Amino acid sequence: MTIVFHASGRPNPAIDWKRPLGGVGLAAALLLTGAPIADVVADTPNSGVGGPGGLASHRTLYEFSLAESGARGGLESISGTMSAEWSHDCEGWTIAQTVDMVLYDRMGGAIEIASTYATWEAFDGSSFSFRLAQDSDVTGSQTLRGTATRRDGNDGGEGRVAVEYRSPTEGSETLPAGIIFPVAHTVELIERAAAGEPFYAATVFDGTEMDWEQKGSAFDISATVSAAGLQAGPETGSETDERIDDSLREAEAWRIVLAHFSSDAELMSPEFQTTMRLFGNGVADRLALDYGDFVVDATLTELERLPEPSCEG
Template sequence: MRPPSGPAGLIAAALILAALPAQSVELASHRAAYRLSLDTSRPNQDVESASGAMLYEVVDRCGAWTVQQRFTLQVVGRGGQAYEMSSDYATWEAADGTRLRFRLRQATDGTVTKTIAGEARLEAVGGAGVARLTAPEDRELGLPRGTLFPMIHTVRLIEAARRGDRVLAAPLFDGTSDDGPQDTNTVIASPIPPDPAIGHAALRDLRSWRVRIAFFEPGGGSQPDYEVGIRYFENGVADELKMDFGEFAVAGKLAEFERLPGQCD
């Protein structure tokens, strides 16, 4: 079947997915550290090297999920010029996927380049809603029907993968843009069976899927603004990342992994 295209198709797909019964996806509370490096499998224009780290922590708060993500990347151009990108991102998301609080701070060479903060609510998963920003300025954004927040999007993605679906399309609002939700199109590859050779014991007995998520401006053209490739396990843990920034791409490998107690455990 041809994937939905354009905002109408994305919203219709999101409404259908929101109505489907959950398949008992249990996301793991955990802390993961990733080593980042330049992805040399594709041309990188004027970038000679890139290296850094990302720390990701997600905790089940019994009725809500909290996420903290810290990212640092040092980039060196072919002419020798160098700069450092960093970001600090945190969210609180209700377990039913209808409320989100968010805060983002991005910097280049220590100078803050973007700050976003606020909260968002949906009438219901798959319903319309509103986001109220407190930074960079007080502002309200309408959220169209079909919008998903990030944790429920991960749940729906894993549910789709378990069903054998190959595409998940939905508007996604995660608080990283003050322009509102982005249209997303996720392509899901065939399942990878459990692998006893995986270095992290908590992942060895689980299936996984490689997915590629493309982000588009609402009503935008056919080319995505940003793409990310992830290998997700059934518990929501990722051990491989590929972030395509357009001019260059970065690969991430899981270096350290720790299961964390959730408040419902």
């Protein structure tokens, strides 16, 4: 999950506001109101037609609450929502996410957070377009926008990824072969979980690092997988909610813990961790975002199946 924000009041010194609160562990899809989808798709080079990797097109809404906060976290409570959508055309996945969050500290201050994040990712992993917008009293207004293209052996790239940034300033970088994009990471994680593998490590580029020239633009993500005690469907003893399509929670599921590290980090501890119940169709619930000094719960309150496009012919 990537959180982009407008901040007011006194920023919590325990939080690095120059980093998005979240990460690629919650890749959430495009076509959402407020995200510049047309611009993103227009930036993306043509790619070969592939398949959706078994993921279901769907829309979700999560409600935030504060699970715990240590002395350095300094938070009294958290409120807000995250809406996310996975969808696809006949060549790739679109991802969009919006976040509205308010963090209340123990001294009576509050920080309001709002975000938009949009991507398009080719099924075959050949290209990826991204747009991340930020506007806050802490970092000012920023927009990160660009495309990433995987080179083939014909141009000597040997699978390396060429990233072209269009804003906030024009620039470029080349990432090593082996780096994958967010939806490909989700598909691979599900395949490995289904095969019974308990651990999966990958380096992922998601287009969310504003300071990519100084900090590096990719995340190293280590996933721990467990199926112990998990059940498909709603929570035990919970009432039926017409806002949640539980047919999307009938697939096999696993408890996933994603530990996120900056690719240039020397520390052994992750920047943050995401815990979730992940279904084989890509739906996620029971989310917890652990930033070390505080933990945020994201409870699924709405889940809707979206129509799949007809791509025959």
